[in-house]
Amino acid sequence: xxxxxxxxxxxxxxxxxxxxxxxxxxxxxxxxxxxxxxxxxxxxxxxxxxxxxxxxxxxxxxxxxxxxxxxxxxxxxxxxxxxxxxxxxxxxxxxxxxxxxxxxxxxxxxxxxxxxxxx
Numbered sequence: 762x763x764x765x766x767x768x769x770x771x772x773x774x775x776x777x778x779x780x781x782x783x784x785x786x787x788x789x790x791x792x793x794x795x796x797x798x799x800x801x802x803x804x805x806x807x808x809x810x811x812x813x814x815x816x817x818x819x820x821x822x823x824x825x826x827x828x829x830x831x832x833x834x835x836x837x838x839x840x841x842x843x844x845x846x847x848x849x850x851x852x853x854x855x856x857x858x859x860x861x862x863x864x865x866x867x868x869x870x871x872x873x874x875x876x877x878x879x880x
Contacts, residue, residue, distance in 0.1 A: 762877070769873035776866040777823065779859060780815045780838060787812035801848040815841075822870075825878070835874075838867050 787794045787808045795805045818834035825831055846860035 765873055765876045769870060769877045772866045772869035772873060773822065776838065776863065776870050777819045779863045779866065780841075781819055784812040784815040787815075800854065801852055803848070811841075831874075835867065835871050839864070839871075842867060 791808060794808050798805050798808060814837065818837055821827065821830040821834040842860050842863035846857050846864060849855075849857035849860055
């Protein structure tokens with residue numbers, strides 16, 4: 762059981778760190794984020810709502826107040842990371858490694874959330 766908790770917290774920490782760092786960049790370095798969005802073909806009006814949703818999803822996962830919101834947050838993170846991976850791959854900019862790390866950490870965190878907290 763202890764190993765499962767360690768794996769859960771490491772993967773969840775990596776996942777939350779990736780999404781909080783991206784939300785922070787969206788909020789505090791709008792010009793850079795805007796450049797990324799334009800380069801990848803996404804509208805820039807998505808930047809602020811996406812940042813807010815990423816922060817809210819991290820809170821939902823870490824607090825575990827609502828199972829529905831937690832599952833919604835995991836799904837949103839997975840969709841976001843897969844779309845980011847596809848966008849970076851199609852753009853050919855070589856920036857897809859963080860998306861791969863995000864996808865793997867989301868999947869591992871989700872699996873071990875069930876092993877640790879749902880008995």
